[in-house]
Amino acid sequence: MPKILVVEDDPQIARIVQIKLKNNGFEVVHATDGGAGLAAVRDLHPDLVLLDVMMPVMDGYQVLRAIRAEPKLSGLPVIMLTAKGQERDVLHGFRDGATDYIIKPFSPAEVVARVQRALR
Amino acid sequence: MQGVGDIFVSAAVVSELVLGGLLLCTVLAIVLHRLARLWLDTDVARRRSRYDESAALLVAGEMDSLTLTRLVAPRDHKLVEDLLAEYAEKFSGEVHQSLAEAFVGIGAVARNRARARSRFWWVRAGAAHRLGLMGYPPVTRALRPLLADRHLEVRLAAARSLVELGADKMIGDLAGSLAEPDLFSGLRLADVILDAGHGAVPSLIRFVCTSPVARGVALALDILGDMRAVEATEVIGNALQHSPSLEVRAAACRALGRMESPEAVPLLCRALHDATWEVRGQAVQALGRMADPAALPMILPFLEEASPWVVYNAAVALGSMGPEGMDALRRAHGRPGTPLRALILEEVLATQPQEV
Numbered sequence: 001m002p003k004i005l006v007v008e009d010d011p012q013i014a015r016i017v018q019i020k021l022k023n024n025g026f027e028v029v030h031a032t033d034g035g036a037g038l039a040a041v042r043d044l045h046p047d048l049v050l051l052d053v054m055m056p057v058m059d060g061y062q063v064l065r066a067i068r069a070e071p072k073l074s075g076l077p078v079i080m081l082t083a084k085g086q087e088r089d090v091l092h093g094f095r096d097g098a099t100d101y102i103i104k105p106f107s108p109a110e111v112v113a114r115v116q117r118a119l120r
Numbered sequence: 121m122q123g124v125g126d127i128f129v130s131a132a133v134v135s136e137l138v139l140g141g142l143l144l145c146t147v148l149a150i151v152l153h154r155l156a157r158l159w160l161d162t163d164v165a166r167r168r169s170r171y172d173e174s175a176a177l178l179v180a181g182e183m184d185s186l187t188l189t190r191l192v193a194p195r196d197h198k199l200v201e202d203l204l205a206e207y208a209e210k211f212s213g214e215v216h217q218s219l220a221e222a223f224v225g226i227g228a229v230a231r232n233r234a235r236a237r238s239r240f241w242w243v244r245a246g247a248a249h250r251l252g253l254m255g256y257p258p259v260t261r262a263l264r265p266l267l268a269d270r271h272l273e274v275r276l277a278a279a280r281s282l283v284e285l286g287a288d289k290m291i292g293d294l295a296g297s298l299a300e301p302d303l304f305s306g307l308r309l310a311d312v313i314l315d316a317g318h319g320a321v322p323s324l325i326r327f328v329c330t331s332p333v334a335r336g337v338a339l340a341l342d343i344l345g346d347m348r349a350v351e352a353t354e355v356i357g358n359a360l361q362h363s364p365s366l367e368v369r370a371a372a373c374r375a376l377g378r379m380e381s382p383e384a385v386p387l388l389c390r391a392l393h394d395a396t397w398e399v400r401g402q403a404v405q406a407l408g409r410m411a412d413p414a415a416l417p418m419i420l421p422f423l424e425e426a427s428p429w430v431v432y433n434a435a436v437a438l439g440s441m442g443p444e445g446m447d448a449l450r451r452a453h454g455r456p457g458t459p460l461r462a463l464i465l466e467e468v469l470a471t472q473p474q475e476v
Binding site for chain 1: 172176177180181182209210213214215
């Protein structure tokens with residue numbers, strides 16, 4: 001069962017994403033801020049990370065750069081969750097090594113489809 | 121018989137007692153209020169968290185809207201409405217169908233329709249925003265009259281909600297508001313109309329043809345240009361030729377330039393002979409944006425204009441016209457002229473990509 005780490009500080013978004021992913025056969029772990037997310041990446045070895053951009057402690061880009069800086073984690077797929085209006089940052093995310101991005105507000109079904117595609 | 125002094129002493133004691141009592145009552149009232157508030161907040165938070173789980177299941181497609189609406193106690197309808205609105209703002213797509221059914225089920229649509237008729241503008245604006253979030257198309261009937269509301273915030277909220285609901289054509293009703301006296305309000309309205317897309321074009325054309333307010337017409341022309349509404353070329357051309365307002369003629373040039381349509385070229389060439397340098401400068405800039413080398417001989421004389429802004433626009437326009445334009449620019453730089461003109465040409469030549 002592929003393990004997905006959801007790093008998201010909004011409890012409602014995190015909850016919906018967790019329900020949808022669990023119902024589609026994924027194991028889901030949740031971290032509420034960038035620091036905890038990075039620690040979870042190192043300790044739990046997820047198969048994919050869903051990473052919010054605006055978060056306390058460390059923002060999504062800082063976490064992404066830290067992930068890419070570690071040789072063991074450099075191939076880990078990371079999907080960024082970007083708020084509407086931050087589309088310009090998408091390029092920034094790709095430059096730092098993001099696999100894909102999803103713009104909020106998003107459809108829960110879209111998240112599942114993007115995760116499945118990134119893991120294929 | 122009591123002395124006068126004793127009477128004063130008794131009065132002082134009584135007043136102290138009264139004041140003390142009042143103070144005690146106030147402290148007691150504050151404590152009771154705090155306790156009641158605490159109890160109320162805890163109670164609301166508890167009820168909210170109970171419904172939050174059901175709302176999450178609804179959004180995730182694990183519960184149907186009918187089951188959710190049956191779960192909600194009538195006194196909690198408003199609380200659940202707020203909760204569902206939070207979800208509606210965070211998610212898109214298929215979620216909105218079930219959310220719309222739930223909003224109807226808990227009476228949120230009817231409640232906000234009534235709020236949309238409130239005498240307080242902030243209540244009307246809030247209702248307009250909430251109705252848009254609900255994703256329930258029949259509410260467009262309640263939103264449309266709000267486009268003519270006397271308060272700008274209500275009109276903007278209604279317009280944004282109508283765009284959300286896909287009723288873009290109705291946004292045309294907002295075109296009349298472009299005649300707002302202050303420019304900032306006009307710009308905010310223009311932003312919403314632009315978001316609505318082509319549905320608003322017929323109303324904008326009507327507004328340009330009929331409105332006497334130059335600033336509003338100029339805004340409408342800018343929107344038409346940003347939309348690249350080629351069907352409005354004739355109307356924009358008329359405004360450019362016949363409007364007595366410099367603001368309108370300059371906006372018409374900008375709009376034609378953004379359209380990048382061949383029909384706009386002769387209209388802009390005519391505007392090069394406008395009496396005001398502002399319009400001539402806009403026409404030069406618009407022709408430069410199109411980068412049509414055929415316009416080169418017409419732009420060249422503007423390098424000798426008195427207005428530095430026109431000279432700069434002409435230089436940039438020539439720079440965008442390929443090798444021929446660059447050659448013309450270099451030749452002009454070699455000719456004698458004012459120091460300011462020389463500086464402008466140097467600056468533009470330095471920023472143009474170098475030929476390999």
